[in-house]
Amino acid sequence: MSGGRNCSFKLIVFDLDGTLTRERSIWEYIHKRLGTWYGFAETFQERFLRGEISYEEFCDLDAQVWKGMKIDDLSAIARTVPFREGVDSLIEYLKQKGLKLALVSSGLSLLTSWVHQRYGFDDSISNDLLHEDGILTGKVHIRVYHDKKAVWVRRILQRFRIPEEEMVAIGDSRGDLDMIQMAGFSIALNPSCRDLEEAADLCFQSDNLAEIIPQLPF
Template sequence: MLVFFDVDGTLTEGSNVWEYIYRRLGIWNTIGIPIQERFLRGKITYEEFAQRDAAHFADTPARLLQEWVSQIPIRPQVKELLHTLQSQGHRIILLSTGLTLLTDRLAKEFGIFDAVANELEIVEEKASGKVFVHVSADDIHRDKGAWVRHFCKKYRVSTEQTVAVGDSAGDIPMFRQVELPILFAPADSSADPKAIQKGIPGIVVTETMTETGREILDFAQPSRYWLGWRRYAR
């Protein structure tokens, strides 16, 4: 079974990795927020959004970026959940509109099966100010839904044997492609569960990683595959 996880806000606590770097540079309020608001209002595409962010990271040493990202806190019980899923033969794939700086860290720490995220260009040990956008929030050919289809084809896994866990409306394309979509909505989440539930009827909502793990392991029981009830519920 393939289990797809969003990263920022789902496996990690606090803000996304882009905002985290902005804050360490001391320019989140003055530069980061205005760029984000332009994207949210539809004034710029996600590609433009990411490129403008990356431009403000130019000349930051790669070593420093890695050090900052290493300090982003992981949610409690994530280690136990991922270990349990992997010990039962399930393959974990990270899908993130964040940065490979973070997914690479998690892959190393937890032995993640596969991952895809956006990649800051590093030239001569410094951020060049450019980013390679592999995962988009508004391009249907590169959004998380497209990547679910890609990995299912790559690893020859039926979508009936897929789970996705995410914490925001940005994960809806991923939710729509899997058999078991799980909206992770902890107390510190800013997402509106009701709005997402309206867009994905039948989605499961959890508040802790322990609860999330129970849902996944219950679904993974062989007797559940042939039912396909969640798909028809949507």
């Protein structure tokens, strides 16, 4: 956090799950829609949070549940995830201001890629469920770790030749903390942890993203 309100901002990096959408995890959302969450996949999350398994093991266990399913079926479920109100208004405003838009998500590319295309983002990165001939193999290619988003944010900054102080970051959870801390201006949206709330320049409680617009420093 640098509090650069006088900067000319050129890029905004969004978290996706829980920020643009109302669901904090697309993994959990799909499991619930398929009936594989309660008493089953939720135990993987509990074990991870207790430190009993690694993040890689957590993701692998999740992906194995879907082995043999059609990726198109999961993609269709992902596209039913509810978005927050005001997404269209906020995106339109940011584009009018000339900012580039990026998504960095520890969720799944079957949602991230769709959001990228739907709203005309300039860059996005997330994790891939592997498949052969459209059938899920039960494997996942992890690119974005839950607590290491800054690695990808730096690559995006390098791609567009934009310094950190000219970047805005917005997220909702502890997994967004490292990119929030490096941004020229940062927003914690309905933050789920105090660390994020304390690190951000703006802490905003709302289900309507359009209400953020008057609070932006540009």
